[in-house]
Amino acid sequence: MHINAAFDSGNINVIKAEHPDDIRLAINKDNQSDFYQWFHFKLFAEAGEEHVMTIKNAGQSAYPDGWKDYQALASYDRDTWFRVPTEYNGKELTIRHTPEQESVFYAYFIPYSYERHQDLVQTAQQSVDCYHELLGETLDGRELNLLIVGEPAEHKNTIWVTARQHPGESMAEWFMEGFITRLLDDEDGVSRKLLDNNVFYLVPNMNPDGSVRGHLRTNAVGTNLNREWAEPSLEKSPEVFYVLKRMQQTGVDMFLDVHGDEALPYNFVAGCEGIPSYDERHQDLEDTFKAALLTATPEFQTQYGYEFDEPGKANMTVANTAVAEQFKCLSYTLEMPFKDNADLPDEDFGWSVARCQRLGEDVLTAMLAVSPKLR
Structure with missing residues (x-):
């Protein structure tokens, strides 16, 4: 043994x-x-x-x-x-x-290896619709990869999706694999329609160092990246520093940050209702996205999730609130379970790779619904 x-x-x-x-x-x-x-x-x-x-x-x-x-x-x-x-x-x-x-x-959950991450990036760049950009290097010297899908144009929305700020939440990159695969399918009507009016900036793994090291929540030097969005630094959080710098160059019309929740056995989103500039437009965008995702898949629900922040009381070091406030955009954290979806339990596999990937595909349908309202 x-x-x-x-x-x-x-x-x-x-x-x-x-x-x-x-x-x-x-x-x-x-x-x-x-x-x-x-x-x-x-x-x-x-x-x-x-x-x-x-x-x-x-x-x-x-x-x-x-x-x-x-x-x-x-x-x-x-x-x-x-x-x-x-x-x-x-x-x-x-x-x-x-x-x-x-x-x-x-x-703890199905691992998503660094080798598979590299395969995902290299496979994506084979598409004529995808451009692979190197944002910078992590503290352990790994690449921070960005995939740009679609041809930038003045009339198009800019949609950013990041995943795996917390490296132990490997379901986030399985989600991204499904999301990217469908987005690059030139025979998929939803994806083709989205790319007519949107450009996607995708970071499949925000924390490759923590992923390889077997960390739950932090990067190579013990920094929780999802508490660094107010003042990221090259010394502690270069991953956030590089992504935020690139966001400032492109602008952001929608942001989705993909995570996993250890305790809650549901798929849900957390919004930005506590930011100083939250208004009726923010709420309408959030409601439109949630309603569309509820229609797209029974894997999503709105009954269970995090408590809403009080007005003006949001933690502004967190990605979705920091981005929402800076760019006045629709901004959500999406959470998936480590256990199972209690609404649709599967005792053999629980929340699984296939279900992560399918949710990633279904989110594109919800993005198509909200896309006309983003600007």
Whole structure:
């Protein structure tokens, strides 16, 4: 029996692994940060024997409520991921699984590898409608990639979509894969119509360093990027610095920042109702987008989500509020679950790759509905 996490996005610390019924583990903190919750490791084991793996420090993680009703993910081929029995007692998370093969991977959510990220970018640039731009380098020396889809023109709206500011929220990049694939489909009527009147600026992974390091929430030096939008710096948050600088060059008519929520088992959006300049136009744009997305897919809902900010009380260091205020545009944070969509549960797979991708596709339909109102 052996446990290994020395690979892209791997994260686990082995405390004890002498007997299959008493494996004790801990999740490592993000570098220079107290955040932790993401885990991803490989178990070499005796097939057909139950293994009981207890994460001892789960109760002190960033979002302990995220463990309630949570089921860990497992995969033999790193392609198909399924849920396995998982229990949380308020202090420890226990995963019970009887492997059917000699080795199996476990993860907090389905990983989106840096190699796949590079494939996504390189494949997208093959389209005649897509231009690949290098925004800059991260603190670990990785590329910060921007995809520009559509031909810029004075009459066209500028739509920005960013994902994975928090690297452990890998569902955000699966969403982007579905979004980009449909947008670049020249036989899709929604995409063709959108590109007549809109240009898209897409950052599929805002935090490649944190993604590779196996972080939950921060970049290479422990910075939470989604609290840096008031005053980003090249020393702490170059990822935000470069994106915001480019936004100031292009302008922004709509902004969507894609995330995952540890605790809430729903897909929902959070708006900018607390910014100083929020007005009836903002509300009309938000209502139009939400109504269209509700029509496009039953995976989306508006009953559950974050509490609304009081007028003038928004946190202006967060991406969607900072961008909404600076550019006076429609601006949303979109959240997906780590667990499942409680409105449409799937006990085998929970919230999955295919559902992330499909939601990304469906968001384009909602964008088509709101597009004529953006200016």
